[in-house]
Amino acid sequence: MKPHFKWLLLAATLVLAGVVIYGWVDLHAAPVCQGDDAIADPQAPIVLSGWGFDPANTRAVPEEAQGLRPQHLSRLGMQWAFRFPWWTNKARSQPALTTDTLYVGSQRGWVYALNRWTGCVRWKSFIGAEVRTAMTLGAPHPGGERLLYFGDFAGNVHALDPATGARRWKVSADAHRLATITGAPTLYAGRLFVPVSSIEVAVPAFPLYPCCTFRGSVHAFDAASGASLWQTFTAEVPEPRGRNALFIRRWGPSGAPIWSAPTIDIARGRLYVGTGENYSQPTNAFSDAVLALDLEDGRILWSRQFTAKDAWNMSCILPGGINCPESAGRDLDFGASPVLVRGADGRDVLVAGQKSGMVYGIDPADGAVRWSRRLGRGGPLGGVHWGLAARDGVVFVPISDYLNPIPGLKAPQPEDPTLPKMPGLYALEAATGELRWATAVRPTCADSAACYPGLSAAVTALSDLVLAATLDGRLQAYDIATGKLRWESATAREFQAVDGRSAQGGAIDAGGAIVAGHQVILNSGYGLFSQAPGNVLLVYGATDRSPSGHDSGNPE
Structure with a gap:
């Protein structure tokens, strides 16, 4: 080997070693709790858990968990900020809370238990894959041992001991190698209902990939042991469907992923989910649809499709996309969980928002559509993207209408591109779909493309306020x-984290703000789709907390 090659090899080795060492040191920089801060009550009351805080996925914070009122807003300031490790460009796992501990996942595969009042680390557990889902905390059976549930990017479902982070069980949600879990598992009556989605929507961009074979599903597990109880798929078994231009086998039907947490209807003994588009042809009747499944055995009781023949994958954005289906669709998923609401007329209604910008009121008994209303222009990133909220018979709908063209690529277009973008927050009567009020969200700079203000993240409803967060990084009430x-409050800026280092906020997407007591908690940073990256978990608090400095999560 020539001398200069040896020096190059040595330099490359030193750089790699430096990167590894820096990453390791950075990962362990967060302060470990000491003394009283390290002590957690294993039976501390659960304040908020899961995606929607209740089986109906209303995202309405229970009255007993609220402390934040309109008069506190002027005194709302930063309590602490937690910095996720180096190379994190998005923060999206929605925390679960007890009165003394906050549980959250991360992009780099760590799950943390943090002191709720100081942000120090009580424990952390390495999962080995990105954790996108909300944290679900609860006991499989009344009086039983609590477990912390979540899914990971590799399609695994985990149950950890919330006191120590030790693994209780881990199972794969699906046999497909490209399955993933984005929606939070829903815990109910000793069972864990897991929505299964997939990154196979992206892989067909590689022309040699045999597209496509993944099928969306709901998988029910015994919450105590992780044993599989049933799995219901949203597409038929794929069959060979000819070959693409490079003579690679095509398969179909496929897709119809489930991106969001299942909604439980206790009275009717069923659950509801929304589905996404098919990845390949032929399309089927369960894509871009809302489905009702029997809780006991997973039978599909009814389905209602809102966009037919929507076959689309990432090959379609490329010039000459070899794996793009003929007559490609517009990627108009139901990415947000349906919300079960009691309307002003005393009847239950299932409200579902679609990326098309449409919102529907559905009869939970048979899937009949009672009303529909267009609130946004819609598109592949919403319309309605991640989550509605409901309280006292009113549904609160965030509209994104975000579409940032990338030169040379062909993003799917809205159903009616002549409509204006309508980013904002909308309130609808759940019973009728009647518009109560609408508030547009305005950009904060002259170049709206550089600071687009759409509401893509889920919203949260309190008794007096609705909390929302914008794609340009503003937390709003x-x-x-x-x-x-x-x-x-602007979050797309630097914060000093509890480890003394700088953390960066950015766009706010996926899980939105949650509220417990006088605290407002959210992630900031979402480095996808040309949005601003970041790596911080923020905890705001009102200055008029209890004399001890802590509130329990209950109103004072």
């Missing part, structure tokens, strides 16, 4: 009765 913007 709206008056629940009028829609008036009462308060906002």
Whole structure:
């Protein structure tokens, strides 16, 4: 080997070693709790858990968990910030809370138990894959041992001991190698209901990939042991469907993933999910649909499709996309969980928002559509993207309408591109779909493409306020009765984290703000789709907390 090659090899080795060492040191920089801060009550009351905080996925914070009122907003300030490790460009796992501990996942495969009041680390557990889902905390059976449930990017479902982070069980949700879990597992009556989606939507961009064979599903597990109880698929078994231009085998039907947490209907003994598009042809009747499944055995009780023949994958954005289906669709998933609401007329209604910008009121008994309303122009990133909220018979709908063209690529277009973008927050009567109020979200700079203000993240409803967060990184509080913007705070900036280092906020997407007591908690940073990256978990608090400095999560 020539001398200069030896020096190059040595330099490359030293750089690699430096990167590994820096990453390891950075990962362990977060302060470990000491003394009283390290002590957690294993039976501390659970304040918020899961995606929607209740089986119906309303994202309405229970009255007993609230402390934040409109008069506190002017005194809402930063309590602490937690920095996720180096190379993190998005923060999206929605935490679960007890009165003393916050549980959250991360992009780099770590799950953390943090002191809720100081942000120090009580324990952390390495999972080995990105954790996107919300954390679900609860006991499989009344009086039983609590477990912390979540899914990972590799398609595994985990149950950890919330006191120590030790693994209780781990199972694969699906046999397909490209399966993933984005929606939170829903815990109910000793069972864990897991939505299964897939990254196979992206892989067909490689022309040699045999597209496509993944099928969306709901998989029910015994919550105590992880044993499989049933799995219901949203597409038929794929069959060979000819070959693409490079003579690679094509398969179909496929896709119809489930991106969001199942919604439980206790009275009717069923669950509801929304599905995404097919990845290949032929399309089927369960894509871009809302489905009702029997809780006991997973039978599909009814289905209602809202966009037919929507076959699309990432090959379609490429010039000459070899794996793009003929007559490609528009990628109009139901990415947000349906919300089960009791309307002002005393009847239950299932409200579902679609990326098309449409919102539907559905009869939970048979899937009949009671009303529909267009609130946004829609598109592949919403319309309605991640989550509605509902309280006292009113549904609160965030609209994104985000579409950032990338030169040379062909993003799917809205159903009616002549419509204007309508980013904002909308309040609808659940019973009728009647519009109560609408508040547009305005950009904060002249170049709206550089600071697009759409509401893609899920919203959260309190008694007096609706909490929302924008794609340009603003945390906002709206008056629940009028829609008036009462308060906002910019998060797309640097923060000093509890480890003394700088953390970066950015776009806010996926899981939105959650509220417990006087605390407002959210992730900031979402480095996808040309949005601003970041790596911080933020905890705001009102300055008029209890004398001890802590509130329990209950109103004072």
